[in-house]
Amino acid sequence: MASSRTILVAGAGIGGLTASLALAARGFRVVVLEQASRLEETGAGIQLSPNASRVLIRLGLAETLAPVVCVPDVVRVRKASSGRDIVTLPIGRSERYYGAPYWTVHRGDLQAALLAKVRECGDIEIKLGARVDEFAIHPNGVTVAFSGPTGASDVGGIALIGADGLRSQVREKLGDARPPRPAGRAAWRTLLPVQVLAPELRTPSVNLWIGRGAHLVHYPVRGGELVNIVAIATDDTEAPGWSSPASSGEVLQHFPENRWPLGARALIARPERWLRWTLYDRPPLKKWGRGPVTLLGDAAHPMLPFLAQGAAMAIEDAIVLADALAKRPEAPAAALRAYERARRPRDHDVQRAARRNDRFYHLGGPMALARDLVMRVGLGGELMLARYDWIYDWQPPADVLAPEPAPEPA
Ligand SMILES: Cc1cc2nc3c(=O)[nH]c(=O)nc-3n(C[C@H](O)[C@H](O)[C@H](O)COP(=O)(O)OP(=O)(O)OC[C@H]3O[C@@H](n4cnc5c(N)ncnc54)[C@H](O)[C@@H]3O)c2cc1C
Structure with a gap:
């Protein structure tokens, strides 16, 4: 070489x-x-906003990823204590707004797509x-x-x-x-087949429930076959190792009945197995x-x-x-x-x-009320999304790769 x-x-x-x-x-x-x-990714999902999907598309991964990504219509932000919607961000319009899609994908599928492309390329050697x-x-x-x-x-x-x-x-x-310093937060992650969810939870959306000291995110992956669930809460215990198995009971302790609606708790109770990560910063x-x-x-x-x-x-x-x-x-x-x-x-x-x-997510009491009011009345979904333009609208340097091929003549 x-x-x-x-x-x-x-x-x-x-x-x-x-x-x-x-x-x-x-x-x-x-x-x-x-x-x-061996390169294997533990089962979990990942959101890829347009700033990232744009790069992956330019690197030639669109075709391999197409069958496994999902394109959510909205990010639906809900208040944990009432279960009511606070605001809905129209990320389904990303392609039009930002020139690249917002994707959700299983990390294993993303890694497999990257690896397949790496293996096609004679100039990359991976030493495992x-x-x-x-x-x-x-x-x-x-x-x-x-x-x-x-x-x-x-x-x-x-x-x-x-x-x-x-x-x-x-x-x-x-x-x-x-x-790295522990952030005083833990994340529990799991995947479920979409069919086992209640019909109202099967939407092609990113769902974000926010509550005091905890939040819950779920969205479809693997072309809509699976739902990725992430529960994050204040937690100072440092689990040994990278990730550790956890039960629904352990996760539910952080999402108590008096603060979380039945639907969200039923979702957390459904999986038999979760994996827990201590978050670091x-x-x-x-x-x-x-x-x-x-x-x-x-x-x-x-x-x-x-x-x-x-x-x-x-x-x-x-x-x-x-x-x-x-x-x-x-x-x-x-x-x-x-x-x-x-x-x-x-x-x-x-x-x-x-x-x-x-x-912002984990506020409680009057601060949470003020936050919700700002999101719902002051901003609304369009303006909330616009607050992320500086992230999602990022463009790679113009001369990074050869220009995209011209479309085939009709
Ligand atoms: C709960 C949770 C949810 C997340 N959700 C999202 C999301 O929705 N969207 C998003 O963009 N990000 C998300 N992230 C963040 C994202 O997972 C990481 O930022 C990303 O995986 C980092 O990639 P990396 O390649 O830098 O590092 P890693 O993925 O950690 O890869 C590092 C690699 O280096 C190898 N390695 C380590 N040490 C050595 C060594 N000495 N020699 C050789 N190899 C070594 C490791 O085995 C590993 O393969 C999330 C993170 C968490 C914890």
């Missing part, structure tokens, strides 16, 4: 795989080092069971030491992208040894990189899921990174600093906005 055009990527999550595709599309060879010996331990910067670029079941090895390239998630080893080796990082090494996605800016933007920001990062390196392939360190300058302000603004939404 010609190392003068080889970029090393640590991590084959949504960020690492998207970055690999974007880099290969710009003529780079890519070696992805992934610690897991390869845990990045260390890197050394030298005049020719960077050498990464990794270990796996067959022992230790190393690989060289002109740059290293740490797309290795919340507990990034690359971030630590760049000098940030502080652990990190304060914005002043420097993301050094020399030919940088960070991307959760490794650089993990964020609370209250804006559904963590993966979207990793996807945006990926295309900007590829653009920056393609502009200055002979000077990777300068290219990576340009990437960081382009991305840091936006990623950190979104991180902060997600944190604000946490407080």
